Amino acid sequence: MLSPDLLEKLVIKNDTKIVYLILDGVGGLEVEGKGGTELQVAHTPNLDELAKNSICGLLDPVAPGITPGSGPSHFALFGYDPFESNIGRGILEASGIAFPLTPRDVVARINYATIDKEGRIIDRRAGRITTSENNRICAKLRENIRLGNTGVFVEPVKEYRAVLVLRGDGLEGDIEDTDPQKVGLFPLEPKANNPESKATAKLVSDFLSQAKSILADEKKANMILLRGFARHRVYPSLETRFGLKSLAIATYPMYKGIARLLGMTVLPSLEDINDEFKALKDQYNNYDFFYLHIKQTDSRGEDGDFDAKVKVIEDVDGLLHQITELNPDVLVVTGDHSTPAKWGGHSWHPLPVILNSRFCRVDQVTRFDEISCIQGGLGRQPTVNLMTIVLANAGRLGKFGA
Amino acid sequence: MLSPDLLEKLVIKNDTKIVYLILDGVGGLEVEGKGGTELQVAHTPNLDELAKNSICGLLDPVAPGITPGSGPSHFALFGYDPFESNIGRGILEASGIAFPLTPRDVVARINYATIDKEGRIIDRRAGRITTSENNRICAKLRENIRLGNTGVFVEPVKEYRAVLVLRGDGLEGDIEDTDPQKVGLFPLEPKANNPESKATAKLVSDFLSQAKSILADEKKANMILLRGFARHRVYPSLETRFGLKSLAIATYPMYKGIARLLGMTVLPSLEDINDEFKALKDQYNNYDFFYLHIKQTDSRGEDGDFDAKVKVIEDVDGLLHQITELNPDVLVVTGDHSTPAKWGGHSWHPLPVILNSRFCRVDQVTRFDEISCIQGGLGRQPTVNLMTIVLANAGRLGKFGA
Numbered sequence A, B: 001m002l003s004p005d006l007l008e009k010l011v012i013k014n015d016t017k018i019v020y021l022i023l024d025g026v027g028g029l030e031v032e033g034k035g036g037t038e039l040q041v042a043h044t045p046n047l048d049e050l051a052k053n054s055i056c057g058l059l060d061p062v063a064p065g066i067t068p069g070s071g072p073s074h075f076a077l078f079g080y081d082p083f084e085s086n087i088g089r090g091i092l093e094a095s096g097i098a099f100p101l102t103p104r105d106v107v108a109r110i111n112y113a114t115i116d117k118e119g120r121i122i123d124r125r126a127g128r129i130t131t132s133e134n135n136r137i138c139a140k141l142r143e144n145i146r147l148g149n150t151g152v153f154v155e156p157v158k159e160y161r162a163v164l165v166l167r168g169d170g171l172e173g174d175i176e177d178t179d180p181q182k183v184g185l186f187p188l189e190p191k192a193n194n195p196e197s198k199a200t201a202k203l204v205s206d207f208l209s210q211a212k213s214i215l216a217d218e219k220k221a222n223m224i225l226l227r228g229f230a231r232h233r234v235y236p237s238l239e240t241r242f243g244l245k246s247l248a249i250a251t252y253p254m255y256k257g258i259a260r261l262l263g264m265t266v267l268p269s270l271e272d273i274n275d276e277f278k279a280l281k282d283q284y285n286n287y288d289f290f291y292l293h294i295k296q297t298d299s300r301g302e303d304g305d306f307d308a309k310v311k312v313i314e315d316v317d318g319l320l321h322q323i324t325e326l327n328p329d330v331l332v333v334t335g336d337h338s339t340p341a342k343w344g345g346h347s348w349h350p351l352p353v354i355l356n357s358r359f360c361r362v363d364q365v366t367r368f369d370e371i372s373c374i375q376g377g378l379g380r381q382p383t384v385n386l387m388t389i390v391l392a393n394a395g396r397l398g399k400f401g402a
Helices: A004-009 A045-052 A070-077 A089-096 A131-144 A195-214 A238-242 A253-261 A273-286 A296-302 A306-319 A383-393 B004-009 B045-052 B070-077 B089-096 B131-144 B195-214 B238-242 B253-261 B273-283 B296-302 B306-319 B383-393
Strands: A018-023 A055-060 A105-115 A121-123 A151-158 A161-167 A223-231 A246-249 A289-294 A330-334 A351-357 A380-382 B018-023 B055-060 B105-115 B121-123 B151-158 B161-167 B223-231 B246-249 B289-294 B330-334 B351-357 B380-382
Touching (some): A004 A238, A055 A383, A070 A089, A070 A253, A070 A383, A089 A105, A089 A161, A089 A253, A131 A151, A131 A195, A273 A306, A330 A383, A351 A383, A380 A383, B004 B238, B018 B306, B045 B306, B045 B351, B055 B383, B070 B253, B089 B105, B089 B151, B089 B161, B089 B223, B131 B151, B195 B223, B246 B253, B273 B289, B330 B383, B351 B383
Parallel strands (some): A018 A289, A055 A380, B018 B289, B246 B289
Antiparallel strands (some): A105 A121, B055 B351, B105 B121, B105 B223, B330 B351
16 A cells, blocks of 8 residues: 555655645435435536546545544545544644644543533533633633643633643543533543543543532533543644645634644635635745635535535536636545535535546546546545645656656 | 455466556557547557457556556556565666576666766766677676675666676665766765665775776766665565466566566567567467567657557557467456656556456446546456456456355
8 A cells, every 4th residue: 555655755846736626515415306416406517617627536535434524534635544644623623723732732622511400411502602701711711720730721712612722741632522412411521541641531530620610600601521632743744745835725713723733824814705716816826735625515514405505516616717717737626525415414425526637637527426426537536545646647746666 | 455465375276378468658648639548549449349348447556646667567467566566676677687686686777977077977878878888888897896795796788777786695775876866966875774774885885986986987987876776585476476377578678577576487589569479379388377568658658659659559459369369268458557648758547457358247348448448347446456356267266265
């Protein structure tokens, strides 16, 4: 098998431009009466024209049958082994708010919750408190909690979501979630899964009991649930691995966070899809690699709203010319995973992909959808292969072996 | 994953005949105005007829997106893991001239070069000196260089190319090239990449300084550049692994060299394609496995000459009946890698393959080209799988498990 080390050794630098247009959760399923999947039903003359002049295929985000979170599916898109690179939810959230993590940090995602007098959870989202409430409560915890020499950071994200960062020597993060995932139950104890994490689990336990006292007078957010513990690790950047000076164009914190973890420059303050396409044009001379992330396809899939997801796809199709006019050396259109409206969440279904370059071997696919792309020249393969193929098409890989 | 050991354990001997027709670099790309790839444009009624009665597919020589040298791509064709089996250029060259290598040998490829008075390289190919000049200079070095107990062989290959073999106990070949790959620079020092190779690197350094003095009076070849260092390793033969008594029919030294490394008998003195097809017929009763290598498809691709590559393909098509008349139990037609005229060199694109046997499951493909074969029953898979499928079709593999 191709090892990451070998791949990196083959990398050549040049001045080609690579654009990834990622429609989050774009893969779908046919819903009765609609006449096909979201992509099949959408009217996408521009994507279809691109497919016609490109090589197409199907990508499995991590492995056939496996439904990925956004972390693994994005790591795979950027050429990082999704199994080996797997990352805690806490790290993703912390990176999403640009919290400056260090390798001495153990991080977990916080959900504020409401418990009853016996301590049973009655609302896992604390009545969806506002972000300003969240800010106030995080500050209150920060001011009052002390864990000896261990640094404690409680950072608001949005509504009922926040991040806990413990900073110190010898911390380890293999710790079970305290969120039992159901109302009516008591929060769980933070259980260490290995001996190295025991001391940290004890610190977490201490943190939780202090937090419980401090929050006792809160009406809604009177308890904390923790999940996705992990120690921070430093990933080699896209520039280190592939020589790509990279820009992330995204509106949602988590995707900016993943990009930041991989050393990409992240544009702040983009509000919507139009902003994103404009940003690509404005920044086009300054980077080699562009990751343009469209969140709304996934959101509408999660809502189970087939028609709304179709509409987002059509909107993106209408903006595609803003990318093709830049004439990038390699243009990829795909998603990170499927989110069929019929399923109402992330799913395991593979994704259609378009890869356009001067040196792609154009196949017979003439439409960008899950069924047409089965006939494509890329065949069906794991998403992690994509970056290798993209680098090859950009002339950025040397020959292997004599 | 199927391990080489397991595969070998399943091998059964019988008297079936297997023929590989390998069109080097046959995979191509569409060039504007030509109406398709080289294979699509070529008029190949015989290959198409064969495809119609066979199973087809696409092969990735080493991995999607990776451009292979001839070494890895040929190892894969013969069922050897192309990563694990990777080999130095020096070994390939030495084997190509049938130099009798031993496991005590470290080998590198020599380029004779011209340096100026300061020692800067002004011609990396020494004005393409003649082969007879090469012979004279190699002899001069052989007679004058002494490295204590270490054996030194300097063997001419062709024009400015030669081979250096050091023979002794404890030699190791993880040594950097001394060829800086650019004129205007000084040759590099032979740097050891690990402690085990340090002593050998010192010998190489000594060799180079002696060579420099000895060649000082030469007008053109007054310096040596070394690359592709490796210690020779002995590969298990096709006969040992698969029970195949094998014959290589090739005109170019490097391919004969690879075949020799895998224990194949190599026919000497074949001049052209007609000779090769005739040799197959003449030798058909004497072997189980025949590797018939056509170099010209690759050469014309390297030249960037689309039409000339089409012509070579058509020439081979016209000779195909000489193979099919022998009625081999398994006939494979494919390449080792793609060399599209448009790219002008080896590329990463997968290769079409035809596998014909009484027991293949014939698919709907009716034409031998890169686009048609996407629809084939073999799908898209790594070339290293091919030998397993071929052995199965020849009835040469037993059942795995109870």
